[in-house]
Structure formats: structure tokens, C-alpha cells
Amino acid sequence: xxxxxxxxxxxxxxxxxxSARHHRTAFxxxxxxxAxxxxxxxxxxxxxxxxxxxxxxxxxxxxxxxxxxRLDALSLVMVVLVSGLGALILVYSGWYFEPANPNAxxxxxARSAALLLAFAGxxxxxxxxxxxxxxxxxxxxxxxxxxxxxxxxxQDRESRRAAVQAxxxxxxxxxxxxxxxxxxxxxxxxxxISEIVTDPPGGPMVAAALVLILLGAFTKxxxxxxxxxxxxxxxxxxxxxxxxxxxxxxxxxxYLVARLAPxxxxxxxxxxxxxxxxxxxxxxxxxxxxxxxxxxRLLAFGTVSQLGFLMVLLGAGGRTTALAGITMxxxxxxxxxxxxxxxxxxxxxxxxxxxxELSGVGxxxxxxxxxxxxxxxxxxxxxxxxxxxxxxxxxxxxxxxxAVEGAAVEGVSVRGWFVALGLLAGSVLTAAYSARFxxxxxxxxxxxxxxxxxxxxxGLTLPAWIPALAGLALGLAYPVMDALGASYVAAxxxxxxxTSRSGTGPGSHCCSPRSPSGxxxxxxxxxxxxxxxxxxxxTGSARNAATRSRSRAWNGxxxxxxxxxxxxxxxxxxxxxxxxxxxxxxxxxxxxxPCPTSRPCTTSRCRCPSGSSWSSRPSASSGPGAGSPRCCSxx
Numbered sequence: 065x066x067x068x069x070x071x072x073x074x075x076x077x078x079x080x081x082x083s084a085r086h087h088r089t090a091f092x093x094x095x096x097x098x099a100x101x102x103x104x105x106x107x108x109x110x111x112x113x114x115x116x117x118x119x120x121x122x123x124x125x126x127x128x129x130x131x132x133x134r135l136d137a138l139s140l141v142m143v144v145l146v147s148g149l150g151a152l153i154l155v156y157s158g159w160y161f162e163p164a165n166p167n168a169x170x171x172x173x174a175r176s177a178a179l180l181l182a183f184a185g186x187x188x189x190x191x192x193x194x195x196x197x198x199x200x201x202x203x204x205x206x207x208x209x210x211x212x213x214x215x216x217x218x219q220d221r222e223s224r225r226a227a228v229q230a231x232x233x234x235x236x237x238x239x240x241x242x243x244x245x246x247x248x249x250x251x252x253x254x255x256x257i258s259e260i261v262t263d264p265p266g267g268p269m270v271a272a273a274l275v276l277i278l279l280g281a282f283t284k285x286x287x288x289x290x291x292x293x294x295x296x297x298x299x300x301x302x303x304x305x306x307x308x309x310x311x312x313x314x315x316x317x318x319y320l321v322a323r324l325a326p327x328x329x330x331x332x333x334x335x336x337x338x339x340x341x342x343x344x345x346x347x348x349x350x351x352x353x354x355x356x357x358x359x360x361r362l363l364a365f366g367t368v369s370q371l372g373f374l375m376v377l378l379g380a381g382g383r384t385t386a387l388a389g390i391t392m393x394x395x396x397x398x399x400x401x402x403x404x405x406x407x408x409x410x411x412x413x414x415x416x417x418x419x420x421e422l423s424g425v426g427x428x429x430x431x432x433x434x435x436x437x438x439x440x441x442x443x444x445x446x447x448x449x450x451x452x453x454x455x456x457x458x459x460x461x462x463x464x465x466x467a468v469e470g471a472a473v474e475g476v477s478v479r480g481w482f483v484a485l486g487l488l489a490g491s492v493l494t495a496a497y498s499a500r501f502x503x504x505x506x507x508x509x510x511x512x513x514x515x516x517x518x519x520x521x522x523g524l525t526l527p528a529w530i531p532a533l534a535g536l537a538l539g540l541a542y543p544v545m546d547a548l549g550a551s552y553v554a555a556x557x558x559x560x561x562x563t564s565r566s567g568t569g570p571g572s573h574c575c576s577p578r579s580p581s582g583x584x585x586x587x588x589x590x591x592x593x594x595x596x597x598x599x600x601x602x603t604g605s606a607r608n609a610a611t612r613s614r615s616r617a618w619n620g621x622x623x624x625x626x627x628x629x630x631x632x633x634x635x636x637x638x639x640x641x642x643x644x645x646x647x648x649x650x651x652x653x654x655x656x657x658p659c660p661t662s663r664p665c666t667t668s669r670c671r672c673p674s675g676s677s678w679s680s681r682p683s684a685s686s687g688p689g690a691g692s693p694r695c696c697s698x699x
Contacts, residue, residue, distance in 0.1 A: 065133035068188065076094070080175075083178065113136075116258070118134045142315070157176065190316060190319075234284050251265040257324070325380075345372030360404070374396065402439045403443070409524050
């Protein structure tokens with residue numbers, strides 16, 4: 065994996081020599097590396113979906129630093145976008161940047177071939193990284209490459225301003241994210257992302273880390289209030305906009321949220337900002353798209369809106385929501401990239417992308433109109449396209465699955481309906497600006513002379529047709545998305561957070577695991593483990609429908625924080641440990657006196673007397689019993 069990333073960067077360093085002689089050849093050579101990365105990912109896809117392919121290269125062993133890469137379901141989808149669409153856009157660029165005069169030179173072409181390939185390598189490293197610090201390195205490389213691509217030669221003031229704005233917003237967000245990575249890694253005792261997701265830490269330091277990480281993700285993915293940099297960056301050449309701002313870079317923040325969501329989606333400090341920022345971004349972006357007359361800026365605000373949609377799906381739900389999210393993540397790249405490429409074709413062959421000037425283009429270029437209709441229909445969520453599957457799964461998740469979860473977690477059903485109504489409003493706006501795009505680009509308008517257009521070459525149309533048709537094919541071949549989605553959502557707790565304990569009467573309760581391994585069980589308020597702390601739980605997931613029995617020797621557990629069990633997360637220690645005895649009622653731990661190492665918790669230690677119940681907070685008293693749960697009378 066490291067070799068693939070390095071090859072992108074090395075060839076990018078040599079491309080300017082070739083670009084100076086023949087621009088189109090340089091772009092075609094550059095397209096070979098992303099295409100090779102896509103082939104590699106598809107060859108290893110079976111193993112990736114079974115559990116992931118991991119490769120580690122020692123960086124500074126004395127300091128404990130290494131470069132760790134991992135290919136799993138989520139990164140596989142991103143490789144399809146980054147490398148698959150990247151290869152097509154590089155081919156498209158070979159014709160887009162070719163000057164009309166064969167003897168003329170194009171400084172943008174000579175620069176863009178190398179920068180686009182370097183950017184593709186950095187994005188490939190970002191989506192494959194399984195280490196927080198490795199991810200951060202590639203994160204900032206993409207910001208620098210974006211700055212150079214948007215600014216181009218720097219002769220135009222508007223380009224310079226847009227490039228600086230994008231750089232400042234994303235880099236400062238990245239620095240905040242780096243601090244969050246350090247806090248999270250230190251709290252978890254590891255910087256490996258897969259290990260953090262499997263056994264997530266808790267406590268105030270982690271809460272601060274999550275806020276900082278979300279800040280970085282919001283700036284990169286143009287979430288409210290950081291969204292203005294993305295429409296401003298539309299001054300870049302159309303292939304750059306199609307790649308950076310539709311297929312890859314702006315999805316980096318969404319990808320990061322999707323990567324960490326299985327561990328933290330249930331935490332209010334995580335899902336509340338994600339829902340608020342995501343829904344606000346979706347609505348504001350959709351509304352602004354309806355008022356744009358420049359087709360490229362219309363798509364830019366549409367991208368802002370869709371990024372908000374993706375942020376909600378991948379960051380604030382359970383398994384069904386995550387399945388919808390990963391479907392929409394792929395669908396968005398497959399419909400938005402061809403739409404940007406269509407705008408580039410209109411700009412080159414019709415001489416305008418202003419909907420007030422274009423008229424009758426659909427009759428002159430019916431093939432282009434058909435391709436754009438396929439992509440726009442997927443964006444609007446029409447069957448049988450891939451976008452339809454993603455939106456249907458999203459509404460299914462928030463209207464049904466999470467409403468069921470509300471039976472076990474108070475208030476979640478209200479949250480599901482609130483989110484679903486916000487997504488419905490955003491989807492109406494999406495359908496409206498999709499129709500506006502098609503009308504503005506191809507319809508015949510009264511009082512406007514028919515636009516004179518030239519026929520585009522196959523080098524411009526074929527790279528746009530492939531993703532548009534792929535959206536249709538995957539919409540029909542839905543088992544492919546089921547396989548991708550099932551592998552990704554396996555990282556979430558079984559079910560959509562809805563699990564139940566077998567048995568009835570005293571001691572029965574609902575519980576849900578924090579990870580697929582079963583460690584770190586979290587119970588609803590009032591739940592009490594039965595001696596000798598043996599839980600038998602049945603999950604609501606078809607994948608985990610079998611009854612699980614687990615005997616817990618509580619003496620081998622300690623809480624994450626000295627004062628008690630914070631957020632119900634405990635981690636196992638050695639059997640000889642004299643750490644506090646961790647119990648799960650009301651998400652607290654017994655903290656004093658220390659648990660005996662020779663026997664499990666007893667009823668007298670872990671349960672309240674008859675007629676009383678566990679308090680909702682640890683005792684505030686000092687002394688040997690500080691931090692322990694209190695038993696309160698039923699009144």
C-alpha cells in the first residue's frame with residue numbers, strides 16, 4: 065500500500081518533464097497509477113470485506129512510530145472514488161486542457177497533470193491510513209495540493225483569493241483535528257484507528273478530542289459555518305473541481321466521521337454537532353443552489369448540501385443509517401463527477417455555463433443530455449438508480465429502526481423523526497435544483513437564441529458516461545452494495561442499538577455492546593447484573609441473532625477514570641489487578657473498597673437492597689466510598 069502511494073508522488077514529480085512536451089500524453093500516463101490502484105483494491109476486495117487487509121511499515125521504531133495502512137469496506141468505497149474517478153478525470157483532462165491551437169502551450173495543463181496525480185496519491189494514503197498521525201500527514205498534503213490546484217498560476221486575483229481561503233480554513237481545521245488526535249490517542253493508549261474503534265475510550269479528555277476532530281472534519285467537508293470556501297473554489301478548472309470538490313477532497317471529512325462513528329455515534333458530544341451542522345448545511349446549500357445561474361456554482365452549492373446529508377447519515381446513526389450512508393457516499397461521487405464534467409463540456413463547446421445564455425443544447429447534444437439526466441436523476445433519488453437506494457435506506461433508518469431503539473433509549477424516536485423531517489426538506493430541495501440544472505443546461509428558453517455548440521470528442525464524453533452508467537448498474541445490482549455495507553456496518557454495535565436480555569423478572573434488563581467483540585457492555589438505567597454477573601443477551605441483528613452467554617469475573621476490570629465508571633466503559637486488566645470492581649447498573653462502577661481478586665462481585669456489592677434502586681449519579685461524598693453508586697429508596 066505504501067508503495068502505491070509513493071509511486072503516485074514519485075511519478076508526479078517527473079510529470080512536468082513530459083507535460084512540457086505533450087500535455088495529453090502526460091495526463092494519460094498520470095491516469096495509469098490511479099487505475100492500477102483501483103485494480104489492486106478490487107483484486108483484494110474479497111479479503112477486505114472479510115475483515116480488512118493491513119500493512120505496517122516501521123517509520124521510527126525507537127519512538128514507536130510506524131506507517132499503518134488498512135483496506136476494508138469503507139476504504140474500498142473511497143478508493144473507487146479517489147482512484148477510479150481520478151483515472152477517468154485525468155483522461156478527461158487530456159482533452160479538456162488541450163489548446164485549440166496545436167502549436168500553443170497550456171501552462172495550466174503542464175502544472176495540473178503533476179498536481180492532480182500528487183493529490184490522488186495523498187488522498188489514497190489518507191483513505192488507507194489506519195493510524196491517526198499517518199492520516200493527518202496525508203490530510204495536510206491534500207490541503208496544500210488543493211491550494212496549488214485552485215490558485216493555478218496565481219495570475220488571477222479571484223483564484224488567489226479562493227486558494228488562500230480554502231487553505232486557511234482547511235489547515236486551521238486540520239491543526240485543531242491534530243490536537244484532537246493526540247488527545248484521543250493518549251486516552252486510548254494507541255493511535256491505531258481500528259483498535260480505537262474496537263475498544264473506544266471515554267472521559268472528559270475524549271469528549272474534548274471528539275469536538276476538535278469534528279472541527280477538522282467540518283472544515284474539510286465544507287459544513288456550516290465553514291462552507292463558503294467550496295463555492296469560491298469553483299474558479300479552478302472544471303476537472304479540478306470535479307475531482308477535488310465532488311469525488312475526493314471534500315469527502316475527507318465525511319470519511320473521517322464515518323471511520324470513527326462506530327465507536328462514538330451514540331455520544332451526544334458527537335451526534336448533536338453532526339446532526340445540527342449536517343442538516344443546516346444540507347438545507348442552506350440546497351436553498352442557495354436554487355438561486356444560482358452559473359451551472360458550476362449550482363453544482364457547488366449542491367455539493368455542499370449533499371455533504372451535509374452524508375455527514376448526518378455516516379455520523380449520527382446506527383447500522384441501517386450507516387448502510388444508507390456508505391451507499392450515498394458512493395452514489396454521490398458517481399452522479400456529481402459526471403455532472404461537473406458535463407459543465408466542462410458545455411463551457412468548452414458552447415462557450416458558456418450560464419443558464420440565462422444556454423438554450424436548446426439538449427436538441428444539439430442529445431447524448432450529453434441523456435447522460436446528465438441519468439446523473440441528475442440519481443442525485444434527486446429516483447429509481448432504479450443508486451441514489452434512490454441510499455435515500456430509501458436513510459428514511460427507513462430514521463423513521464423505523466431508530467424509532468424502535470427509542471423503546472430502550474428514551475428520546476431517540478423523537479430524534480429520528482426530527483432528523484427524518486430535516487432530510488425530507490433537504491431532499492425536496494435536491495430534487496428541485498436537479499431539475500433546475502437540467503432545465504438550465506439543456507432546455508429551450510423563450511427569448512434566447514439557440515446556442516451554437518460543437519460536438520465533443522469521445523475523450524470528453526466517455527469518462528463522464530462511465531460513472532453515470534455505473535450509478536444505474538449498481539442501483540440494479542443492489543447485492544453488491546449489500547455486501548459492501550454489511551462489512552462496514554459490522555463495526556457498529558449489533559442491531560441499531562436495540563438489544564434485549566433474555567429472561568424476565570428481577571435482574572432482567574436491556575443491554576448493548578460497545579463493540580462487536582462484546583467488551584464494554586453498556587446497560588440501560590436501572591439494570592442490575594445477576595450474580596455471579598452472567599449476562600445472556602440476544603441482539604436484534606440478524607448477523608448476531610444467536611444468544612450470547614458471558615460470565616464476567618468483575619475483579620479483572622477497572623474503570624477508565626479513578627472516580628468511577630464514566631459513560632459505562634470499562635477495560636479489562638490483569639487478573640491480579642486490585643482495581644475497582646466494575647458493575648454496570650446505571651452505567652456506574654463499584655469503586656470502593658477494591659474488589660477481591662479471588663472471587664467475582666457478590667450480590668451485596670453489586671445490587672441494591674429490596675425496595676431501592678441505583679442512583680443516576682455516583683455519590684459525591686468523600687472517603688473510601690467516594691464515586692460509588694448510591695442506593696436510593698423507590699421514592
